[in-house]
């Protein structure tokens with residue numbers, strides 16, 4: 001398994017191109033199942049999670065082609081389409097569950113393995129199941145698989161979500177485009193990736209109103225057509241690279257970044273004393289001098305501070321001047337980066353869902369282990385600020401969500417290299 005070796009201390013200067021959003025692309029790809037016409041995604045990120053979704057769709061009978069070095073994904077699901085999503089692929093990634101809604105909408109039945117993904121909590125599927133049941137699906141769990149069927153197709157319904165789950169909102173949104181009648185999703189997730197999915201579905205002919213708000217209304221149509229759609233910027237990759245100069249010092253322009261994607265996060269950087277400026281090409285982030293100030297952070301669904309940036313923010317706060325509190329409200333087990341940061345000399349105390357971080361003057365390089373996607377990159381960020389060498393092991397998690405991280409950070413002056421595993 002590859003590792004990443006980082007030598008800390010370098011100031012960062014230059015620009016980093018931000019890729020298309022992994023989480024948007026993973027929701028957009030299953031939309032191919034809703035039409036027999038071609039669906040083409042531009043600005044796709046080149047990540048192993050995208051390869052996993054490609055394999056899953058191919059296993060169902062879709063044609064999926066990666067073009068222009070992976071930047072373009074051309075898909076076609078003319079049929080026949082299998083309705084069984086096998087455990088062997090689904091276990092690699094939780095987002096595989098996003099084929100459930102489209103398969104039900106297209107074929108009226110589906111068998112989808114319960115997913116795997118990052119080990120950051122229980123992550124059940126009850127919200128998806130209850131929502132699709134409200135639309136007339138009958139769903140039971142047998143041998144680790146969800147067996148879903150409908151009598152004569154899905155029907156539009158009022159679908160209140162007990163929590164604004166991103167995946168459940170996406171599954172219902174896709175399912176409802178072809179359902180009979182009107183579906184109203186209440187307490188819908190408001191993430192930019194939902195807006196992006198709705199925008200692509202609308203290009204395909206779906207009738208959707210309210211994406212980005214808590215209530216989304218979908219008027220079912222008989223069929224959807226093809227479309228070409230550019231994936232929205234990855235706000236999590238954006239936030240991660242905004243933290244690089246914040247942690248190391250210097251000035252980095254994140255190309256393609258927009259403030260509206262990361263407002264709550266940028267507000268916390270501002271509070272910590274980091275300057276964030278919108279430019280014609282993206283967001284310019286600079287740390288002028290001195291230590292950053294301690295800040296308190298609470299993760300929340302969008303537009304709040306994203307849970308997917310909590311680990312990286314902790315890396316910054318480890319060297320802040322004072323005591324910060326990080327409250328994780330979305331996942332119950334998402335502080336696995338903390339023990340690794342302790343190995344680097346950080347002072348972090350976890351009590352339930354809250355981490356208390358007492359800033360230290362300087363972190364020290366150490367061998368550390370990546371435990372999930374965002375944890376891996378937080379350790380790289382910490383390594384960039386640390387004295388000496390940090391070796392981040394088990395970086396396959398990283399490759400699920402960050403393309404060419406060593407090249408992107410290397411280009412702005414970071415001392416970072418990938419060491420191939422044996």
Ligand code: UD1
Pocket residue numbers: 022023024026094095121122123124125126127128129163164165166167168193307308330331332
């Ligand atoms: C998506 C993102 C992930 C991000 C998360 C929260 C993708 C591919 N992944 O994941 O990076 O961290 O949103 O912003 O877009 N839950 C239930 N029952 C359910 C569904 C969810 O209890 O049926 C719980 C989960 O266990 C978790 C919380 O709700 O504690 C949030 O989950 P959800 O919003 O569904 O996240 P995902 O769509 O899996």
